Amino acid sequence: MSAAEGHRDWRDVVYPLALIGALLAGWEWAATHGYLRPIRFPPPSTLLASLVELVREGFPEGITLGTHFALTMQRILAGFALAVALAVPLGLAIGWYPLLDRLTESVIAFCRSVATLSLLPLAIVWFGTGEGSKVFLIGYGCFWVMLANTVAAVRQVDPLLVRAASTMDTGPAEMFVRVVLPAVLPRLFAGARIALGVGFMVIVGAEMIGTIHGLGALIMEARTFYRSDITVVGMIVIGGLGFAITAAMQRLERLLLPWQAPVDGAR
Amino acid sequence: MSTDARLAARYPMLGLLGALALLLAWELAARWLWRDPQVLPSPIQSIQAAARHLTLPEVAEHVGVSVARVVGGFVLAAVSGVALGIACGWYRPLSRLVRPLVELLRPIPPLAWIPMAIIWFGLGEPSKLFVIFLGAFFPIFTNAWRGMRSVPPVLLRAARTMDVDGLALLFRVGIPAAAPDITTGLRVGFGLAFGILVAAELIAAESGMGYLVMQSRQLGELGLAVFGIFLIGVVSLVADMALATGMRRLIRGRGTLS
Amino acid sequence: MPVNATAPPKIVVDRVAKHFPGDAADAPVLADLSMTIAENEFLVLLGRSGCGKTTLLNTIAGLERASSGTVHVDGAPVDRPGQGKGMVFQQGALFPWLTAAGNVAFAARKRLPDARARRARARELLELVGLGGAEDKYPSELSGGMQQRVAIARALALDPEILLMDEPFGALDELTRIEMQQELTRVWQARRKTVVFVTHSIWEGLMLADRIMVMAARPGRIVLERQIAIDRPRRRTDPELIACYEDIWRSLQ
Numbered sequence: 033m034s035a036a037e038g039h040r041d042w043r044d045v046v047y048p049l050a051l052i053g054a055l056l057a058g059w060e061w062a063a064t065h066g067y068l069r070p071i072r073f074p075p076p077s078t079l080l081a082s083l084v085e086l087v088r089e090g091f092p093e094g095i096t097l098g099t100h101f102a103l104t105m106q107r108i109l110a111g112f113a114l115a116v117a118l119a120v121p122l123g124l125a126i127g128w129y130p131l132l133d134r135l136t137e138s139v140i141a142f143c144r145s146v147a148t149l150s151l152l153p154l155a156i157v158w159f160g161t162g163e164g165s166k167v168f169l170i171g172y173g174c175f176w177v178m179l180a181n182t183v184a185a186v187r188q189v190d191p192l193l194v195r196a197a198s199t200m201d202t203g204p205a206e207m208f209v210r211v212v213l214p215a216v217l218p219r220l221f222a223g224a225r226i227a228l229g230v231g232f233m234v235i236v237g238a239e240m241i242g243t244i245h246g247l248g249a250l251i252m253e254a255r256t257f258y259r260s261d262i263t264v265v266g267m268i269v270i271g272g273l274g275f276a277i278t279a280a281m282q283r284l285e286r287l288l289l290p291w292q293a294p295v296d297g298a299r
Numbered sequence: 300m301s302t303d304a305r306l307a308a309r310y311p312m313l314g315l316l317g318a319l320a321l322l323l324a325w326e327l328a329a330r331w332l333w334r335d336p337q338v339l340p341s342p343i344q345s346i347q348a349a350a351r352h353l354t355l356p357e358v359a360e361h362v363g364v365s366v367a368r369v370v371g372g373f374v375l376a377a378v379s380g381v382a383l384g385i386a387c388g389w390y391r392p393l394s395r396l397v398r399p400l401v402e403l404l405r406p407i408p409p410l411a412w413i414p415m416a417i418i419w420f421g422l423g424e425p426s427k428l429f430v431i432f433l434g435a436f437f438p439i440f441t442n443a444w445r446g447m448r449s450v451p452p453v454l455l456r457a458a459r460t461m462d463v464d465g466l467a468l469l470f471r472v473g474i475p476a477a478a479p480d481i482t483t484g485l486r487v488g489f490g491l492a493f494g495i496l497v498a499a500e501l502i503a504a505e506s507g508m509g510y511l512v513m514q515s516r517q518l519g520e521l522g523l524a525v526f527g528i529f530l531i532g533v534v535s536l537v538a539d540m541a542l543a544t545g546m547r548r549l550i551r552g553r554g555t556l557s
Numbered sequence: 558m559p560v561n562a563t564a565p566p567k568i569v570v571d572r573v574a575k576h577f578p579g580d581a582a583d584a585p586v587l588a589d590l591s592m593t594i595a596e597n598e599f600l601v602l603l604g605r606s607g608c609g610k611t612t613l614l615n616t617i618a619g620l621e622r623a624s625s626g627t628v629h630v631d632g633a634p635v636d637r638p639g640q641g642k643g644m645v646f647q648q649g650a651l652f653p654w655l656t657a658a659g660n661v662a663f664a665a666r667k668r669l670p671d672a673r674a675r676r677a678r679a680r681e682l683l684e685l686v687g688l689g690g691a692e693d694k695y696p697s698e699l700s701g702g703m704q705q706r707v708a709i710a711r712a713l714a715l716d717p718e719i720l721l722m723d724e725p726f727g728a729l730d731e732l733t734r735i736e737m738q739q740e741l742t743r744v745w746q747a748r749r750k751t752v753v754f755v756t757h758s759i760w761e762g763l764m765l766a767d768r769i770m771v772m773a774a775r776p777g778r779i780v781l782e783r784q785i786a787i788d789r790p791r792r793r794t795d796p797e798l799i800a801c802y803e804d805i806w807r808s809l810q
Contacts, residue, residue, distance in 0.1 A: 048399030135317030147497035
């Protein structure tokens with residue numbers, strides 16, 4: 033993103049920091065002097081105390097931030113891994129055979145446009161109210177994004193590369209393993225990045241219904257007990273987690289695909 | 300590629316065929332393998348279930364309420380996101396103030412705002428509009444900003460040599476050049492808005508398509524949920540297509556103007 | 558180069574025609590085109606965009622099929638790419654996920670199963686095209702001219718008897734282009750191959766070719782054929798070349 037901004041100068045660092053510092057200070061001052069109601073805008077000092085409380089004692093009592101965090105993380109990773117394991121081989125096959133692509137095109141478009149969370153009632157009937165239904169919902173959301181991006185990746189392999197390889201006595205199996213697979217990797221990574229984002233959105237919604245474990249449940253529970261401070265801390269943790277996941281994916285991508293800059297996928 | 304073109308020319312209905320085959324397989328599996336419409340209702344059973352519990356005007360009302368919410372939140376996001384994105388892309392100092400805030404808030408999933416939205420705006424429509432707005436705002440803003448940043452400088456320089464300057468430069472060169480990026484952002488934002496709408500209606504609402512799906516649990520009628528899911532899929536596909544066509548027309552209009 | 562007239566031709570193109578569906582019947586891309594190319598000859602196909610020269614090259618390569626007519630290499634009909642025909646494309650067509658050496662080594666994998674020998678061969682060929690030291694660079698880190706050098710080294714790594722080149726220097730700037738022409742002449746003199754080279758630059762053809770065939774479009778056909786029996790390295794001020802240039806230019810009008 034900074035590349036699009038052009039060159040960086042000191043103002044790019046100082047201005048935002050100053051602005052955010054001023055906002056936080058103003059917020060603190062307004063809340064402690066009665067201009068903002070703390071229930072609506074819990075001041076930063078309260079948030080800090082709530083964070084400590086969340087880590088030490090937990091909310092609801094006994095369920096610490098670590099537990100919520102670990103559960104959410106576990107659900108996302110399980111659903112995401114399942115989706116990738118199913119979608120990538122299937123997507124490679126669909127992308128490779130035009131007939132298959134034509135047949136499945138409209139089904140994939142439709143399933144993608146179904147809002148994942150609307151499957152909740154089905155998920156509960158099929159997998160119960162426990163972990164199964166949450167993993168299913170995340171898996172569903174990630175699966176279609178990953179599938180669509182995998183198919184598109186195969187379709188977009190530069191035909192020139194395939195021609196060039198064919199002039200070097202490359203048979204069909206070799207073509208797939210040594211040309212098509214490496215050529216689709218960047219787009220697969222882009223798809224994985226977006227799929228994780230979708231999974232992240234789905235889990236927050238899924239945890240808001242019928243559970244008290246997980247970060248989504250935490251912020252919803254806190255609201256019903258008028259602990260908006262805990263809600264805000266939970267939101268910050270969720271945001272931080274999302275940010276960390278994206279950053280880690282980009283790192284991994286740069287490590288595994290040293291030859292190229294990240295590409296954009298489609299949601 | 301050429302195989303694909305030939306397939307498309309010879310069998311234009313292949314996509315429909317695939318979808319119909321899947322529906323048929325589902326219908327048969329539900330009737331002869333699972334045999335329990337409360338575990339896997341078939342498509343026809345789902346429609347029958349919907350007919351038992353809903354009248355057509357009721358369905359229309361749920362759809363209407365949902366669409367009104369999406370359009371409301373989306374329009375809010377489109378107007379503010381496009382305006383702010385263009386302004387930030389055009390005036391660097393503004394971007395230094397606004398973008399860090401946007402980047403700070405972006406990682407928080409829109410659904411995570413629901414509790415605070417309820418605290419701030421209550422359980423009514425404004426809190427739903429707010430959450431939908433948040434979902435659509437970020438991609439719209441970012442695409443508009445990026446589109447403005449990536450207007451080829453040579454276009455701006457060429458315009459300056461023809462004495463186009465100031466606001467005229469922004470409106471007659473900058474924005475038209477960024478239009479493709481802006482429309483991309485609008486479409487992505489609209490898709491997100493739809494997904495979030497359903498979630499918001501699942502969690503806290505008494506009407507709309509998401510509520511319809513949740514209602515199936517109280518009624519113990521899974522077919523109703525399947526009906527609702529299909530309704531959501533169809534409506535969002537149709538809405539997306541309408542938006543895409545509208546946008547193409549808008550851009551073409553701009554093109555003939557200049 | 559003097560070509561041995563009694564030796565059997567390396568490539569025989571026999572009444573090759575190519576139509577695309579929907580074309581006017583009297584304006585095929587290639588209209589019953591025939592030619593023979595001798596072993597180790599450097600043949601240049603010259604013409605405007607759309608005259609069918611690339612289609613002809615692809616047909617010789619086995620990448621495209623003729624609507625009618627045949628292409629034979631060493632007496633055997635061509636039915637697929639590969640098989641001792643190396644090819645260089647206009648945009649390099651290097652695998653972006655492999656380094657320069659990796660790209661060259663990929664082409665050598667069938668002949669040299671041993672990884673270390675392959676690596677040494679890649680190094681040697683990159684050296685030959687003037688890219689010593691760039692072995693571990695990815696294509697995205699190389700300039701256009703350097704990428705084309707890798708592409709030539711990669712085609713040579715197949716150890717082909719025939720080298721097919723489709724406007725390989727078309728995307729390069731003038732100065733790089735002249736350097737590349739000199740390099741190619743040098744490489745070709747070091748490792749004799751039969752070369753078919755497609756270009757739309759008259760000077761490029763004159764500097765490189767043993768023989769130039771000028772093509773015209775719709776129907777795709779040959780309008781002029783010229784032997785260029787001038788020793789290399791050639792100079793652009795050579796009066797014979799200038800006369801040739803005039804003839805070719807006229808034939809293209």
